[in-house]
Amino acid sequence: MHPFIHQSHAARVVFGAGALEHLAREVALLGAQRVLVLSTPAQRQQAEEAASRLGERAVGVFDQAAMHVPAAIARQACEHAAAVGADATLAFGGGSTIGLAKAIALETGLPILAVPTTYAGSEMTPIYGITEGGLKKTGRDLRVLPRTVIYDPELTLGLPTAMSITSALNAMAHAAEGLYAQDSNPVTSLMAEEGLRALGQAIPALSADPQGMEARETALYGAWLCGSVLGSVGMALHHKLCHTLGGSFDLPHAETHCVVLPHALAYNAQAAPRAMERIARALSQDDAPSAVFNLARAHGAPTSLRELGMAEADLDRAAALACENAYWNPQPLTYDAIRALLGRAWAGAAPQAHS
Numbered sequence: 001m002h003p004f005i006h007q008s009h010a011a012r013v014v015f016g017a018g019a020l021e022h023l024a025r026e027v028a029l030l031g032a033q034r035v036l037v038l039s040t041p042a043q044r045q046q047a048e049e050a051a052s053r054l055g056e057r058a059v060g061v062f063d064q065a066a067m068h069v070p071a072a073i074a075r076q077a078c079e080h081a082a083a084v085g086a087d088a089t090l091a092f093g094g095g096s097t098i099g100l101a102k103a104i105a106l107e108t109g110l111p112i113l114a115v116p117t118t119y120a121g122s123e124m125t126p127i128y129g130i131t132e133g134g135l136k137k138t139g140r141d142l143r144v145l146p147r148t149v150i151y152d153p154e155l156t157l158g159l160p161t162a163m164s165i166t167s168a169l170n171a172m173a174h175a176a177e178g179l180y181a182q183d184s185n186p187v188t189s190l191m192a193e194e195g196l197r198a199l200g201q202a203i204p205a206l207s208a209d210p211q212g213m214e215a216r217e218t219a220l221y222g223a224w225l226c227g228s229v230l231g232s233v234g235m236a237l238h239h240k241l242c243h244t245l246g247g248s249f250d251l252p253h254a255e256t257h258c259v260v261l262p263h264a265l266a267y268n269a270q271a272a273p274r275a276m277e278r279i280a281r282a283l284s285q286d287d288a289p290s291a292v293f294n295l296a297r298a299h300g301a302p303t304s305l306r307e308l309g310m311a312e313a314d315l316d317r318a319a320a321l322a323c324e325n326a327y328w329n330p331q332p333l334t335y336d337a338i339r340a341l342l343g344r345a346w347a348g349a350a351p352q353a354h355s
Contacts, residue, residue: 032088071132094118121227136247174230180272196282198222238264266351304348
């Protein structure tokens with residue numbers, strides 16, 4: 001076994017069907033007295049119901065969370081939090097809402113209690129991202145790591161089947177890249193493989209029965225593990241591509257992860273054979289890139305950037321941006337190779353190994 005360093009960023013986790021009933025207790029344990037509840041406009045009603053559980057400890061709902069955390073909305077949210085005297089935020093929703101809470105924490109230091117309603121996994125990471133001027137900037141800061149996470153599978157029952165599948169595939173990307181991260185270690189690799197196994201089982205079950213509680217629990221468990229991996233190790237090509245496509249071309253977050261992941265895995269397959277073996281084993285298949293591609297296609301997830309609204313004429317610029325300030329990656333990046341990868345992803349072609 002090679003030497004390694006493992007840094008744990010443990011948050012308090014409350015997991016189980018009906019776990020939201022413990023919300024008031026968890027807020028009290030944080031010592032918060034004035035909690036601002038965050039959501040997207042679509043989830044305002046659920047956010048208001050969560051606020052009602054807190055009684056006088058809630059100071060209202062800010063419902064303007066948006067995909068890729070636009071800087072203008074982050075500034076507005078910070079100003080609103082200051083105006084109502086918030087001493088903590090409750091992020092009720094998916095990655096967009098949790099991302100907004102992180103932007104507030106980065107600026108103000110306010111602690112976060114997260115209640116995820118998707119499988120994004122952002123709640124388990126100290127990673128933030130803010131988009132301004134057509135560029136998404138990301139970073140790591142322990143101030144943005146939620147202090148407490150409440151995982152209640154019942155809250156995901158209303159997540160449409162298509163969104164459930166894409167969100168689960170998004171989470172799988174965190175674990176897949178964690179297996180070949182520069183700072184991977186045996187602990188995170190165990191979590192990654194188990195997270196992939198859980199989500200690989202949950203996706204077909206969710207597709208067959210979206211209201212099945214066991215599938216919802218398994219998916220949320222897998223998302224927790226995959227998010228924890230992302231919070232502990234560095235990102236590589238896949239996340240750089242998705243940050244570029246989302247921040248600069250406004251493509252939908254989870255769907256972009258679905259399309260890009262098999263192609264990023266294929267690009268890195270020769271340079272990270274052990275990681276590919278573990279991904280394939282977790283999914284009970286022989287080839288990791290094909291396993292992910294076929295899983296997405298079999299359950300109705302998007303497989304091309306074209307169907308997400310990406311213009312073919314923008315692929316040159318996307319490749320150039322992806323090669324700027326590149327994240328570490330096991331396979332070195334070249335413009336021509338990344339442009340070819342994006343071309344296949346745009347067309348919905350099967351993943352092809354880098355040569």
